Structures are given as C-alpha cells and as structure tokens.
Amino acid sequence: MNKKIKKASRHTNQSEGLIFEKSSPGKRAFELPPLDVPVADPAKALGANHRRAGIDGFPEVSEIEVLRHFTRLSTWNYAIDLGMYPLGSCTMKYNPRVNEFIARLDGIATEHPYQPQELSQGCLKILRLLEKCLLEITGMDAITLQPAAGAHGEMTGLLLIRAYLQKQGNPRKRVLIPDSAHGTNPATAVIAGYEVENIKSESHGQIDVEKLRDQVTGDVAALMITNPSTLGIFEQRIPEIAEILHAKGALLYMDGANMNALTGVTRPGDLGVDVMHLNLHKTFSTPHGGGGPGAGPVAMKKILEPFRPLPILVEKEGGRLALEPVRPDSIGRVKAFAGNFGVLVRALAYILAYGPGVRQATEDAVLNANYIRKQLEGAYELPYSLPSMHEVVFSDAIQKKSGVSTMDIAKRLIDYGFHPYTTAFPLIVPGALMIEPTESESMEECDLFIDAMKAIAEEAATKPEIVKTAPHTTRVRRLDEVGAARKPILRWKPAAPQSEAAD
C-alpha cells in the first residue's frame, strides 16, 4: 500500500441557490407530446370553483438548469460510493448497480398492483423466492414482505404478537425493552398499544438474565431484543432468555437491524426468537437513498402465521401464485398494495449474487470491525470488552479530558475524508463512537480510517481546538441548529423585502 495516499483532498464545488431562486417565467424543462383528443375546458369540466389558477412560486427552469442544480447539490453529499461510511447500526454497504438496473426493467418497474394476477406471475415469483431465501437465512417458518421499513416491521411484529395473545384471551400490557435499544422500539410498542418497560443491561452490556426472570410477569407480552446488541455484542444467553419468556407465555421479538453479523452463521429461528424484522436497506444492500426507501419484512414462527398482514402470498394448484386479500385472523393491512416491491426486487438480486456465499460477507464484516477495534484500542476507550461482531463501540472518555467529545471527533473525521461513525448511541455508553465498517471496505480503506482516527486522537491530546471547531474543509461550517429549531424556516417563500438579508 502506498503510505502517501491520504483519503481527503481539496476540490472545488459549485455554489448553488434554491431552484425557486433560478426560476424565470416561460422557461421549460419538459414538453409533452401534443394532445390527440379534443381539449376539455377545465372551467366547464371541473366547475369554476374547483379550478386552480396556477401554482404560486412553482419553478420555471430549463432542462440543463435542472440537471446542473441537482448535480451540484449531489457533490455536497458524502456517499458509500466515495468511501467508507462507518455509521454504526446503519450497515452502509456497497449498493450493487445491477440491482438498480433490474429494478427499472420494463415488466418490473411498470407493473400495476391491481393488474390481473395471471399477468403478475413474474412479480409474484420474485416475492416468493425472496420469501424462501429470507426464511432460510432467518430459520423462521413464515414471513410477510409488507412492511415498508424497519420501524414498520417492528410495528407489524408487535401487532402479530398482540393478535396471537389476544386469540389466547389476553393481549397483555407491557413490552420489555433494553436500555441499549433503538428509539424505534419503544416508539413502536406504544403504537401497538403497549406500555414500555425499559430494562437495564448488566455490567457487560448484556441482558441481565437473572433480573429478567423477575421482570417477566404474566402481563408481559414480549421482550424486544437487538442481537447482536447495539454494542455489537452477541447476546450469549438468548436461548435462555427465550425460555424465560416462553415459560410465562410471552414472546421474543428480535430487532434484526444487526443481521449483517449473523447471516449464514447462525439463525434467529434456531435461537428461540419468535418474530423478527429484517432491514433490507441494511443487511440486504438496498440503497439508503438519503433516508429511504427501505423494506422491513417480518419473519415469524408458525404460531404467528395466521395473523400475518394482508395480502398473503399463496401457492395455488399448478404452482400459480396469488395474493389473497382476506384472512380471518389477520392483523389487517399495514400498507397499501404489495409492499415496497422495488426494494424487495433489489434485495433478491443481492441475495442471488451471493447465493450461500453470503456467509463470506458476514465474515468480512466481522473481520473488518475486529481489525479496527484492535488497531484503535488504546487510542480510544473501549467501555465493554466482550468480543465484537460487526461493529465496535468506543467512548470518548480519553478525549473528554481535553474537552473533546465524540461529536467533535466525528466532525473532524470529515476533514480526513470519512463520513462520521454514529455518535452518542447507544445511550448506555456516554459519549459513544459506534463504528460499523461493513464487508464492503478493503484493508486499505480500513487502514486509512484507522490512521485518521489515530491522528484525531493525537490532535485531541495536543491541539484540541482544531478538533472542537471541525470540520474545516466542508462547504458549510458547523450549522446553527439552535437557531433552526427556535425559529423554524421549513420552506422557501418568495422574496419579501425583509427576507433579502438571508442570502
């Protein structure tokens, strides 16, 4: 490796206003084919009071301006395509371009959810094969591909639990959630009609199994567990945890956000998990796209199958597939139509590219995390010493002594050419640095990251100001979040005299 290569370099990017500020009446970026039927008079067809005069402030620009506008904006973003994106818990891995290609094929992107099912067998076969692959990977019995994202999957999973318990006579009251959990877990439990009981982790960051025995009472519906936990540590006593719950008639929900540590290596179904969601936009590589879209399939044990959300994919005689809109015990619909199909297609393409070799991706992800952990131990404090899986959590305890926080280190990392890791999460680690490299990083990229992190640790000790005022190389400096929240400006408005000063 050439030691001289440094990740970041300076390059000029273009300034760009808001698209509304570039607008000028009469410019167009899109033309329609001429109308080939008689023109209907809107005032007559709609009635005068339904008719809209025009849309105030809507942009009027040309095609090249649109293209440049968004291209310029794009250059202000960091992306996986530019380098390592070590956001812990987010699994920012390579998004294969073939997946984008196949999702846009005629016959895939063009299909209408209400078209006859005999003309949708291709779509349904894709869904069927994805179901089978995900069931094999999770070791579960049944699955729904309906949920649109992880949190949506969590809700679906809890509704399944609720429906199952209800069918037995009592939906119960509470859901137990460890203090290390993602915020979506408690927020979801409330939507599913449960009270949240936060449970404390023991000193190694694992579930306190002895305490759990007392916490699981007859009114506990489920425990929501993330495995590996958000500390990147495998819950070693998970089979025992499942037994404790099952003995009291409660169920074990697993947040599959960290499935990138387990795929091909172990199966939640074998560990005693009753229901779990998968984040296809994490483990199965569908692009995050600046925040979505995702998909959050929910896999479950046989006992929950009758309650799956509608529609249900079934195999009919002769191998014909169909989506059935009715099931007596179903929790109902969680989303219109048949899931985020375009996302599901990409996930299947990803799985097919690996086949059973997907285990190698898991191994490389865990290898990278442990390599980074080993190299940064000492430079950063490791609050929990149990073995790491796909991500490692440090704390800023050493750097805090010179007044440098995890957020400062994160911002300084930008100057070194990396996206920051996840800051200040999980909540049980004060000043957390949560690093997830994923399998997509080469040894060279990992080494560059390690060098950068070590250099920042050095800076924090010797010249903390440069870290505390970072980033220094970005288009904008640290932004005034307090001002943004006190006097929110959430949309552009046509220039009024007093707003001129904003520019």
Added chain:
Amino acid sequence: MRYLPKSPAERQEMLAAIGAKSIEELFSSIPDRFRLRATLDIPGPYSEAEVIQYFKDRAAENSNGYTSFLGAGVYNHLRSVVTDAIIQRGEFLTSYTPYQAEITQGTLQAIFEFQTLMCQLTGQEVANASMYDGSTATTEAVLMAERLTGRQRVLVARSVHPEYREVLKTYAKNSGLRVEEIPFTASGTVDANALQAVVKDDVAAVVVQSPNFFGVIESYAPLVDVTHTAGAMFVVAIAEGVSLGLVRPPAEADIVAMEGQSFGLPPSYGGPFAGVIASRDRFVRQMPGRLAGQTTDSEGQRGFVLTLATREQHIRREKATSNICTNQALCALAATVHLTLLGKEGLREMAEQNLSKAQFALSELLKIPGVRRTFDAPFFNEFTVELPRSVKIVNGHLLRDKIIGPLALGTPYPQLTKHALVCVTETTTRAEIERFANAVKLALERPI
C-alpha cells in the same frame, strides 16, 4: 465474490493483526450448538449476467405489451429520463439520512425544496420530508389529529381509498381510535348531511379524499365548516397528485396526506412511493417524520439541517409523534426532480391532458348501448361507469385484446357490482382509448 474487496492474503493478514487464528474464532461468542454448519439452501451465486437474466425472465411473465386502464391510487405518467439519471447519482443513492449536516447539504437542500413544492401544491404551510406512502400518511395524519385534539373518534368517508381505510383500521385497533365511515351521495361525493348528523365534539378528524376513490372531486366548503364547528380536524387525502396542477388545493384543510407516486415514480407493483404530510405552521410540533430547516453556519452562509428532531423516536422514544425512522427520501428526491422538470406550465399541461383524455374516454364509452355514468360530479382523470354486464367478464374479454380493463368496484363496494373505475392519463393515446371502447362494446355484444 465481486462485491468483496479482499484477497485471501489480506484476510490472513488482518486476522493475524487481530491475533485470531481463524475467522471462526471471531464468532466464538455464538454458542457452538447454534452455529450453522450446513450451507444455506438459496440459489446462486449468480454472475451479473445471470442476475439480469433471472429478472428479465420474470419480467416476461408479467404484463408487457398490454394497455392498462387501471388507476385507483397508482398512476402511469410520463417521466423524464433526467429524473432517473439524477437519483442514480451515487452521492444521492448511496448516502444515509442527513444527520451529519456538513456533508449532506445536497440531500438536505433537496428535502427543503421538496417540502416547499409540497406546500405550494397543497396550499399548506409546512410539509415533512416524506412518509412511506399515501396510505400510511393518511393514518399518520389521523394520529396527528388525535394528538392535537385529544379525541379518539374518527370519521372517514367511504369514498377514501379502501386500502387507505384498511391501514387506518389496523393502526386504530390498538390505539383506542374509533373509526366510523361516512357514506357517499348519488353524485359520488361525501354525504354532507350524514356527516353533519354524526360529527360531534368527540371527533378528532374528518377524513375525505379528493379526487376520491371514484375519481370524483369533492367540494370542501360544506364539509369543512361542520368539521371545524365540532372542533375536529379536517384531513384531506390526495392519491392523484397530478390533479393539483388544475384542481384547487385543499387550502382549508388542517392536514393533507398525499401519495407522491404520480410525481415521477413508476408503479413498481405498488411501491416504493412517497407519502407526504402537509399542515399548518401551528401544528408542526405534532407532525410525524423528518423536517429539514434553513439556518446559517458559523460564517453566516445559508445551510440546512434536520430540525425539530425532539418530536422523533430517536430522541423522545416512547413519547415520539411516530415510530417512523426510515422514510422514502430517494422517492421524495425523484418527485422533487420530476416536479422541477415539469415546472409550473408542465404540470398544468399534464393535468389538462389527463382531464381531456378522461373526458374523451368517457364520451367514447357512453356511446356504447347500456353503458351509464355512475356519478355526475366532476372528475379528474378517473371516472366510474356502470356496465350492463359483470365487469370481470368484460375484463376477461379485454385481456384477449391485450387490454387490462378498469378496476371492478364490486369487491370494495358491494353495491357497485357492475361498476368499473376507469383511469386515463396523458400516457394513454387516442387510438388506445378507441380500441378500448370498441373492445368493451364487442365484449358486451357477445352472447353470455
């Protein structure tokens, strides 16, 4: 494997650095008896060419070559290739939620522009960075109304998309919300008298859709007054956003829930789309989902950040306004690019073409003996007709002519058996409309 950037030697080198003898050792925290020994039973590995071939083969088993008259919440519209070119730029496609504002200004400014466009379209003051889709946005709008009013009874027009209503009922079941339905009149609009009779001071929200599921445009005036008099929130769902190029927006609504699919997103067998929630400034703290806001950096330059985040699950946890985290950002970006391309004139012209073509299609169908219009209220690009014969039988005949016929309304609305929901957009040619009308005529003339 082509996606993995490590040589066997590098793997060994890294293991040595860690001090591990084998990869297996790194998984030592997983109890031995739970380690998977067998190879996963899944197809692959596929080369890129094989991946493409698999999906081409599946695509060939779908509806290629058919002309469709389906709408019902998912619409075929023209899309510029520019939109896909932009959203496939890696800097947008492979970026995460913009929590680190300094290196995600591109996404943040685009969201700010999206929020602005949604406000302009809907006549509202604030819009969020997107929800999953129109159905979940409608549900979240109702939950927002529940928080704002502290009430739990919800009145939903039966002319709201049946699947949107089903999703609302799924969420409502466990949150204590009581959902009741308001009938429609013989014109296909919400029955204002029926609404007036049941809307009381225990109602959180009155939910209507416009154009409604039958394609009919609602008049808000008689509905909004009785709703507000009862102290309830007036929620308007919009499934066909292109209508806003020509139809007066629901400016008097308290919350608007919109499906953004019509703005540059392909039907894609039902998703991913982009839901929108727009509302009044004064209700912003009860809105779900992310919001981008304008601010300045330490040197006074304009910049954008995610703001009012204390509403959200990662901070407020069990007290959050919603559990939503992942949204539909890339779809929202597609909508932003698409609407910017269309611009003021393009969107109006597209809307006018939809209106003209739907009017033409209706007039062609009404020439067929026995075909009657179901509702007489104004419509945009969808309308319902009554056929003298089962819609499913007619549609069966149309398939032989490679036409996917209109949606049969009998399943969601048992009283509308023999009624069909016809959708025509700017993508439907005159020749296709004429061929369709002719095929319907022939199908009706066939002996049973």
Added chain:
Amino acid sequence: MAYPKNYRYTKEHEWINVEGGLATIGITDYAQHELGDVVFVELPKPGAKIELGKSFGTVESVKAVSEIYAPAAGEVIEANGELQNTPEKINTDPHGAAWLIKVRLTNATELSGLMDASAYEAYIAASGKEASA
C-alpha cells in the same frame, strides 16, 4: 448564578417561590445549563391542574426533551407566554423573567419537603461530582 434564598428547590431542578397565595415555578440555572440552548417550552393552559411530582410540561433543547415536574399540587393561573417566542430567556434568566407558570397551591405544606438554596447548592455540587467521576 446565585440561587435565591427565598425559593425552594426540587431534586428534579425546579424552583418554586410563594408570594401571597400564589406560587411561581421555574427551572434552575443548573437545569438550563445541563439542557443547553433551550429551543422550545410546552406549558399547561391556565385552569389546568398540576399534581405533586407529576410532569406538567417540557423544555426542549435541540437534541433533548426534559419533563418539568410539579413541586406542589395546584391550579395554573398563568403560563409565561413570552417563552413561546423567546425560549432562550430560560438560558439567560432562569430564576427571573423565564418563570414558567404561576399556580394557586392546593396544599402549601407540600413545600416543606423541598430544599432551600444552600441545601440545593450542596445537592448539585454532589451530583456534579458524580457526573464527572
């Protein structure tokens, strides 16, 4: 910032000051400091009842939300409307202009369990040590 001698303080960092039959409630300088820049305050409307030890509102910074707990039970007579537009006053004048609510107390004896200024100062000094340890 000095802690007024005539106020009483809670372990959750609220202060209460009783003058005549009316009590004024706010959050302490220590609380505003821990919270950071305040961006939003949510307060009950006049006429609302508050209950001892129960949350009656929230104070928000950019990335945190804190509940405000009632030091005593009573009926809200007035909420500080100024804070809607200038929440930053909580950072600059927490013991004065940035009072949160005025309350008619149900039972003034409830205050006897609260700390006086010197006890509160000792309390935060101790918890400060804990936090930095």
